[in-house]
Amino acid sequence: GVSKIRVAGAEDHALKVWARNFGNQKRIAWTIGRIENFVTVFNSGYPVLCTLVIFATLVQVQTAAAAEGGGEPITTGSFIAFNSAFGAFLGAMLGLSRASMSMLAVVPIWERLKPILLTPPELSEDRMFPGELTGQIDLYHVNFRYDPEGPLILQNVSLSIRPGEFVAFVGPSGSGKSTLLRVLLGFEIPESGKVFYDGQDLQTLDLREVRQRLGVVLQTSRLAPTTIFQNIIGPNTSLTIDDAWAAAEGSGLADDVRGMPMGMQTVISEGGGTFSGGQKQRLMIARAIVNRPRILFFDEATSALDNQTQKTVSDSLDAMHATRIVIAHRLSTIANADRIVVLVKGRVMEDGTYDELIKLNGHFAELARRQVA
Template sequence: MSYYRPYRRTLVIDLFCAFLVAGIALVFPLGAGYITRTLLGHPGEGTLEQIVTVGAALLGLVALQIAANTYVDYQGHMMGTLIERDMRRDLFRHLQSQPFQFFDGQRTGQLMSRLTNDLFAIGELAHHGPEDLAIAVFKFAGVFLILLGINVKLTLLLFCFLPLMAVYALYFNRRLNAAMLGSKARIGDVNAQVEDSLAGIRVVQSFTGEAVEQGRFGRANDLFVESRREGYRSEAFFYQGMTAFTQLMTVAVLVFGGLAILRGELRLDALVTYLLCVGILIEPIGRFVNIARLLQEGLTGFERFLELMAVRPELEDAPGAVELEHVRGDIRFEHVSFQYPSGAGPVLRDINLHIKPGEFVALVGASGVGKSTLCALIPRFYDVTGGRILIDGVPVQDLRLHSLRRQIGVVQQEVYLFAGTVLENIRYGRPEASEAEVVEAARRAGAHDFILALPQGYHTDIGQRGVKLSGGQKQRLSVARVFLKDPPILIFDEATSALDNESERVVQDALERLARRRTTLVIAHRLSTVRNAGRIVVLTADGIAEEGTHDELLRAGGAYAALQNAGMELSSL
């Protein structure tokens, strides 16, 4: 109901127009009955004038009904669409507040399905639900009273059908609801399969895996078809059964009404009025059926909407959290441990590390010992499971999440660029930046020259995920983005490991310029990076094994020296 609040004025007018439409519909059979009685009963001198007057009044009511229906149809639909928009906005915002841990266990296609398909029917439900219910109840009650006034016995006979209709409707409604839920889950699987296959189309084609992907898609698609088959079967039984009941009601009125006329209990003109009222009675029953359909389509999507909205973000600002300002860049790990919820054991154990303001620290270690995880804990992409991390003496859990991440720049090995222009992607580091500031950031990142060589320069569209650029170009744009952000703390997560030697040299120079006078933590993989570091920290499965400069660690003859002596590339560490 909270989603109706911003549109309560539209809702009130919509319901008023709905009642108006229902009331006018009830007047028509009464007007027809009056004319029938006048013509067949006691025609006289003023009969023609009376018929014209009634006809004119009915025409006026038709015009009013059209005006009211137009408002309901247009403004009511817009209200439903706006409610759908608001729910989609809230769900998107809620998804963005979730930590990495949430997305680790989700498929993007399923989430997209909940944002689009699941909420589509809610707009129709939000509009037609209250309006159809109001019209149906008002018409049903009004027709019931009119029918009782014409013939009590015939009306009671008519209403004997209602309990049977209710039981029948509830049974198939329940089956329809289950089928709708299954169908929405299956279309989510289809979306997930499409998203997965198309996002990895280069891998698919390079391994000639088209047949494999078509098989996977076909299986997901067939499961969707089976879920729809059950839904359509239940829907067919539901609607056709309700249609049969309404037709039986009409037949009962004709048969028993005719018998009542023969027995002198009912006049012919009264039967005409009665049949017209039965036609109106069938219409609210049809609306009740439509409400049932909308409820199944809308509420199944709404249930899945609520299911996601009920997932509380595990990373939230603590009560009394403070802004992180005037950052010096002092980072301290105190007995830090971390374990993924689905992991077999701890990734990090009792880590104690102090990084001084402005210090350049390189982190090396074997694959899987938690180098990237250690760096991800600083901006709270994940929360520690033991110990604490402090920045400038304040635990990160006591800092406002937005302000914490605003002070940290991350350059990752796997660059993500958004569909759009070069300018838009660099400006992502600081959306309010001017074009001149974007150009300066690109110059400092060594990206300006290659950007100017693009067809439209900074306004060149780079395609989905930057597919029109090389790996080195994409990485330089990501560095430019961080230059523009200008954070006091930097994290380089194997930022040049996937580049060729020439691209690596350009990006490495840019990273070194960016790191000046900033606290920098680098996951190192090349000898040049390690030698330039003020301190090297060697991480193992048991924690920090040793730390020092390149020369100090070689002289110490420990784990770092053993790796060097074995001639292993740091990229394999």
């Protein structure tokens, strides 16, 4: 946004980039307008020009025929009939040219729409209802890449996560952690392998129903420009203000909300600019836990929280006994995880508790040493 440009002191550069793009847009628009004007003028003058050419040709032919003393003269009626037929043909051709211009304008629109129109819809009548999920998640030999010609982002990932288990995924940037989360949510389809919820293949389930049974906080999650209450309960209109307060207590946000003049009815501005990073994360955590789901997915959901608030959130999540899959870079936040899975270049390299992986002195131990240093 504008604030980032100001912080970087890049106002002049941003203006140059905008001016260049704006100039390119206007240049293309001017070129298109010039072509359209030419076609309009051409379509207006072409029928008259053709009529004059035909008339001149007929006069020349008649003159030549008269000079040679042969041939039958073309009558006025014949000329009018021919000219009318030719005019109809010419009108059709001009209409075709106008249609061609309209078709050319559709090409870039089609290119932008093609990925959406060609993507198989998630909703289908043959998708099965998942039922109430217990929290068992299994991955079998999952491989995934974004580009058919690109490298594998996930390579032969196989995991079994028990109900109520707290599993953390760690690894260097670009190791496939967030991609794995997208696969688990059904946003991406594996190139090969399967994902199962309670023994049910995710690709055979109604994804909307599955996601309604999950609590999710992504790195890209945003707050809606509405009240805190509406942000917490989301589309579930059966939830009450007491449910919202309970979720706020669990996320460590309740005291902040009580300190606001309008409490739960405080309106969040567009983009949530009046909330700190920690408040935004706690509000999104409250939104994720308000329905008390059996499965929680957190992608760097507590990176902006202080230690005390982090403990409050952890204690609340422990009390839910839900399956937790957490992506974290701050290793201190996952020290009490039941399992820590280390991903390196899309492969599961290590799997164990915090103490076990430290003793292993492998990739995880190296990550821990870097953070301590």
